[in-house]
Amino acid sequence: MAKFNKGKEDKHYSPPLKCWGLLKEVNDAYDERIKAAIDSKKPVITATGMIPQQLIYPFDVVYICGEWYGSICGFHRDVGLAETAEKCGFFHELCSYARMMLGSMIEDRGFLGRYPKPAAVIGTEGLCVGQVKWFEALARYHNVPFFVMDSAPIMAHDYKNWGEEAVRDSVEFVARQCGNAIDFLEWVTGQKLDEEKFVNTMKIMHRNELLWDDLLDLWGKNPSPITIRNLFTFENLIISLPATEDTTRVLEEGIGEVHERIDKGITGIENEEVRLLWNAQPGWFLLDTMEYFRSQGATFVASPYLALWGSKYRFDSVGDSIPQWLREWKDPENFDECIWELAKGITTQNSARPRLDATIEEIKRMAIKAEVDGGVWHAVRGCKGVSYGALGEREAMRNDLAIPGFIMEGSQVDYRDFSEGPILRQIRVFVEQVKRIKKRRIAKSS
Amino acid sequence: MITVGIDIGSMSADAVIMEFAEGIGRGKIMSYAIIPTGWDSAETSKKCMDLALKKANIKFSDIEYIVSTGYGRVIVPFSNKNITEISCHAKGANWNFPSVRTILDMGGQDCKVITCDEAGKVTSFLMNDKCAAGAGRSMEIMAKLVDVPLKSIGEHSFQIVDKQAMISSTCVLFARSEVMELLREGVHKNDILAGACDALTSRVLTLLSRTEVQKDFAISGGIAKNIGITKRVEERLGLQAKIADEPQIIGAIGAAVFAKDTILKQREGGQ
């Protein structure tokens, strides 16, 4: 069995980032806030990661992102929680984030000590069906108010056949949903929305999205200055605290450091041999497996999944199937403009995913831009939204760009769905294959 | 009256001949036979039947009613009726230990947890369909690999030499090759068996934990003979399991009892 031991002096060493300290500090502060909130009177709002958090931040509440919660449970390898959920009739085939969270809810324990009981739950339609159902289950369990945030994607044919009409209908529909969401939150929290705060949050959020895009662009440089592990750690922050100045601070510091690295010629991993593209969530428990890629001299340099948290992605990938005005960002000045900008954002996002032709175009664009030698798809068992069309993307890459792809069967947090032995062996084979093909390409070109 | 219960399992075929004082009473076992299931189970069931008849030394014609159960229940040529092993195990366990309310049946192919009422009627059941489907099978495979007779796996599994081996794969086939690798690395067979028993036990327990295990609970099926499993289960549950001296034939007993009940019903109907 192809093993790798970190003990051996490592020719693909990956130097740590300096800004870790700050990042950790911010994250810990967040954990503290939640821990405090569990006992305090402050209402906890549990919502999906796809909810436009600009809606929640203006209120004085604690926001818990379900996916984030599930992922941290998984990070602590607490599969007992998932088993509890399965005992209660939530099949093993369901999303592992969901099973983790439901288990934590039922056992009333988790990495924060007790499980943070929500005052209200918000689910989102769009990326996948499971998401809504999972949050519906939470709401039914606690018997708390439950809001479903719906959104109408613009299908390729819509804009072609119906032009503005269809687009307007969609955006207006979403705008109304945002309005309803705010009514809902005002009623649940008994607070009045602070318009100024709202406007401000919108701007911060947009700024952070742009920063994230910059970071990803730097990541794609050849050779790549940082590793995907660094980015996953940043992502954790992006998901849990997207619209805060803390995040802005961390990102700015991070970007600064990366520039520094580029000047000094420090790379994410030393002697990078092959550049890969990663799609779908990381297995939070299999970061070691990512290390194994590194030990083989392979590093990741692009990821449509990570790009999801920026703004470029959703604007690029829908191509010309939406009108120009929908892509343009205008700094909002008042409530109505905020709602409208939000609606535009959500509509484009949901028009871009899940949608096969869009994701395929996007992935090809990324592969070319970042000079990728191969693609790795983490086929996340039970997640239908994010790994949507992984196979189609892989085929397109192979046929149109002659870039080989590898589909890795796994799971976000349930390591019972992941057999490391065989996978490591296959990773090794795949990297070898990519290397050989690359060698030949270079030989041909010279 | 004389009735027969015959249980064609995945690994073994069991036949039980029972005699009941007219209508009433607990009845008693006249004889039973256990033979491994061959590839032609109609044949097997006949063999098994004849063996039991010989032991009891009675003629086939003396038998009033025959109920078949188990995987092969449908193709026992001479049975009057067939009932699933789940109902039969409940009945049989209830016949052995009337106080029992929870039964853990570990057969060759799968593993079931059955709860029943005082009459031995099933009130709910859980069946394991994932890799633990190989419950008995996996044990058989392990026994073959480390070449230890199936029945003495238990003793071996408690005499750990170095430290209990870790077997991660649940899938029987991968577990098998994992064990081969361990053997090649020179791990002692006892340690491997300990690992195997432990792995199986924890799988059984996840199933058990899905229901309320009553204080009076019984273990039946071929695996019940393997103290390597039963002891561990008891230990982890903190309960004393009731195990019949011949746990393998519980299903067949249940079938025989069902046969008796059917006759009684028919007679009522007749009058």
Add this chain to the structure above:
Amino acid sequence: MKVAGVDVGSSTAKAVVLKDDALYYSLRLLKNTWKVEAEGILEMALEKAGIGRKDLDFVVATGVVDDDWEGVDDWLSDVSCSANGALYHFPSVRTIIDLGAETSRVNKCDETGIVTDYKVNQKCASGTGMFLELVASALEIDMDEMGDLGLKSTKDIGMNSTCAVYAESEVVSLIHLGEKREDILMAVYNMIASKTASMAKSIKFQEDVVLIGGGARNVGVREALSKALGVKILVPENPQIVNALGAALEAKELV
């Protein structure tokens, strides 16, 4: 020039020595740790070739052999090895199907032996040689006979289960339903074939197709597979040593 390839699989170890163009090979079941086996099997092959360890210019290992084994100059995955080996036998080969003890794999290669695409069973062990073994024992027949027996089949039974454990219990229940052995066997072969075939189709396999590994020794599987793929299937005379041979050829390259 003298080179060697060593391949330790999950149930057997093989070695091939190339003395200029003469080929010597050895093969035996695993009994020991991979290291001992690798050393041992290489010795066996060397004896046949009548040369010593020092005479070897280059050794390439594949399979479960760890790359920090001092006895080896380089390591190449069995995927690439199988391509090399298959091309040595049949230069026209573009698709290789490997039915090992624990793996069932399909890979495509170009004329230079570069693997362009491949697919392996990731978690499910059905369709592997090991699965055949289990079925054989369930049906109480000998591994070597089972191939021919299956061909006698007259009745077409459907097999649904794709997971090995399910399939095994299904075999048992088929037995209980009184199905004939040959028919069950053929059903098993067809299941394996359709599983493998869908793997092959999913990477758009091209002719010629070669079948290697332990499973290739089974005529029934071979037949079923060529039926499922609708192409004729080549089988080298020693399907099990192809990977080792490939490794040896790689060694030749690298010298």
Add this chain to the structure above:
Amino acid sequence: MFSYFKDIVDNRHDHAQSLQKKKSKKIIGYLCSYVPEEIIYAAGGIPIRLFSNEESPSLSENFMQNYYCTFSRSILHQGLAGEFDYMDGLVTAYSCVTMRLAFDNFQRECNFPYTRFLYLPGIIDTPDAKAFYHKELRRFKRDMEDLFGRNITDNDLRDAINVYDENRELILEIFKGRKESPPNISGEEAYLLTLSSMLTDKAEHNKMLKTLIKDLPKRKPLKAGVNRVMIVGSPLDNLKLLRLIEKDIGAYVVTDDTCTGTRYIMGTTPTDLMDKDPLKALVQRYMISRPPCPTKHSPNRWIECMTCPFRTVSCFALNPSPKRTLPKSLPFPAPERICRFRYALQLGINHKVEGVIALIQKFCDPHGYDYHHVTQAFQDVGIPSVPIEIDNMVSIGQVRTRIEAFIEMIQPVDYLIEPEIKAGVEI
């Protein structure tokens, strides 16, 4: 008596093609029971629903991972194998992401002359959603007009709707007899009716249904004294399973809550809206009148849940939270439909079911998440249930033992509550 319907189901494609040739009708395939067939029918086309079959869906391997349900993968497989090539178009309404992926792949890989993805909002039962879907349907209607080269008047729509409503009422008429003991028809026969109705010209179907209604009383009643079970869960199009339950094991499937069964025919189109705006009427029918699929939500459901007339606690089995009292005035309208689970329960109670078989497609998220709640609802009134995970190639061995043991276990239920009062709907 059922041979006509059975024939349609068994040779669905030959039948559809004969309609296409003989009557020169356009055949439009559809994937989801939410597609407003009436509009297609009004345009002069015949909507045909696509179902799975028992082949292993090998061709779909390159397009959908194996953790999408085999129902959808099988449909895609058939499409890639060219079985739907004769169709003049493919339409689906947004139900779940799995079907969406199947549809995306259809669009890319198969060349249907016309394809359309109708965005049916995930939240039904709000003014916004209705308004949006109404617009979407208007566009769809225009699509159909272009495709069929004729314009669709309100009267065309009304006629189509009437045909469909008649079909629903006729089938429902027959289904009434399933409440009797023994039921007038077996579960398999019931499914034959609904399935065949999705696969042919409704007008024809109605004729045959009328004759069936005449003939049914003549045939000798089914065996009495057999257990009555209900099926809930994912789309069920595998009659093999029903045969297993009814013929081999011996229990009647007297009702169901699946979108290939009663969910398809329940709920007629509100007549009051019909006169004004048939499209509005359709919106109302599909969003409110018909029983919802688990993928559809009433956003204000929680208002009802928190004061659920049916449970004293939240519909969770495990240390559930007690009911809340809500302030008098709420800024939100209460939902128009009753809760899915209460609907299913009511259906079961009215049919005096003794057990519930939950057939969940492996990897079916919507029904997977609902399983706990729906079975819980039945548990409350003492009706036991058993989960059966199925795919299009059911491995009979295990399934049989499970269902059979379950049937041996169940017994006539003495209902713990007066259902009518508690669940409060007429079905």
